[in-house]
Amino acid sequence: MSSESNKLLCAVLSAFLVYLLASFFSELIYKTEKKKDIKLSYYIEKSEVDEPNLNESDEKAKIIKISEKELTQLLDTADLEKGKNFVNKNCATCHDFSMPIKNKIGPSLANVLNRKIGNLENYKYSKALLNMNKEWNILNLYYFLEKPKEWAVGTKMSYRGITDSSKLLNTIKYLKENSLKNEN
Secondary structure, eight states, rough: OOOHHHHHHHHHHHHHHHHHHHHHHHHHHHOOOOOOEEEEEEEEOTTTSOOOOTTTTTTEEEEEEEHHHHHHHHHHHHHHHHHHHHHHHTTTTTTOSSSOOOOHHHHHHHHOTTTTTOOOTTTHHHEEEHOEEEEEEHHHHHHHHHHHHHSSOOOOOOOOOOOOOHHHHHHHHHHHHHHHHOOO
16 A cells, blocks of 8 residues: 555545544433333322423323422422532522612522512513412422423513422422512
8 A cells, every 4th residue: 555545545444443432422421311201290280370281192201290299298308408409509590589670681589489470570471470460379490490392482581491390399499489578
């Protein structure tokens, strides 16, 4: 073989080696394992709360029905400190949680529990939330935080929702406790 063909072969092999190394390291970093085929979601029965829009053709979704009492029991076992950490990491950029009430990109959540939806002064809500005649109880918080765009179609909140049920329950427990603390 000539030196030119050796150089060409070496360049092709080097490029292939770089490709293999890059794909190996990206798999290590991003862990492309396939997730479980079964999706769990909770359905809470209460006449005041709109039922979630579930795609009935999705056979992989498994619905677990729980009552408001069971949700309260789940909140009793939720971890307040983990909820606080999750909120500080994921929500504190857009929302304030302390008194006096200060709005950021999103409205203050200092006393969100049992507050009328879309009713905080000095904040411009989306029409979706303004037109709701509900309060932020634990059920409405649950549905909204799980899938904001589906529960309040047209909401300005860009967060995709909390898909991990334990993180969702921890977050709601923190919001509940923080609201009660701020009322006093």
